[in-house]
């Protein structure tokens with residue numbers, strides 16, 4: 001799946017339905033947050049072990065919410081003029097500096113290195 005193609009398809013989907021007036025950045029950000037909540041709700045009462053071995057029905061439900069999240073995120077980026085791939089690559093590069101690969105004998109850590 002190409003992010004550019006998805007962006008174009010979502011833009012067309014919204015335009016065909018006259019949804020541009022609803023797809024304001026604030027609205028899309030709020031819709032995105034709502035969909036993240038729906039994703040979390042699919043997992044919230046499962047044990048960690050159950051989350052790691054979802055049933056097919058659970059995986060389908062989680063996948064549907066992940067798709068909602070991706071669609072709203074992609075649409076929000078389009079409306080704001082954010083190049084998601086460029087922004088993501090830049091953030092990954094920043095994270096590489098904040099979270100260096102552990103050397104031999106060093107413990108893995110999720111604590112960022114202080115700049």
Ligand SMILES: [Mg+2]
Nearest residue numbers: 035038065068
């Ligand atoms: Mg949803």
